[in-house]
Amino acid sequence: MGITFEKLKGNKNSTCYIGDTTKDIQAAKNAGFKSVAVTWRMNEQSDLEQIEPDLIVLHTKELLKVKSIL
Numbered sequence: 001m002g003i004t005f006e007k008l009k010g011n012k013n014s015t016c017y018i019g020d021t022t023k024d025i026q027a028a029k030n031a032g033f034k035s036v037a038v039t040w041r042m043n044e045q046s047d048l049e050q051i052e053p054d055l056i057v058l059h060t061k062e063l064l065k066v067k068s069i070l
Contacts, residue, residue: 005031012031012032012033013070014070015033015034015070016028016033016034016035016036016054016055016066016069016070017031017033017034017035017036018036018037018038018057018063018066019035019036019037019038020037020038020039020040020041020042020043021041021042021043022043022047022048022050022051024037025037025048025051025053026051028053034054034055034069034070035053035054035055036053036054036055036056036057036063036066036069037051037053037055037056037057038056038057038063039056039057039058040058040059040060045058054069055068055069
């Protein structure tokens with residue numbers, strides 16, 4: 001993921017990875033992206049908290065908070 005992003009000349013400082021599983025959050029961290037965990041799909045909030053994403057979003061309307069971590 002990181003290599004493709006670099007080929008596209010993306011900016012990691014202004015990009016985040018939004019995911020609903022602990023594997024998604026770990027992938028974001030491995031690629032050097034800010035991570036946003038959403039709680040309305042696969043994993044429980046407590047599972048997502050343990051992997052320490054940059055932001056946890058409980059409801060879709062809270063996705064606007066993503067700007068605060070970029």
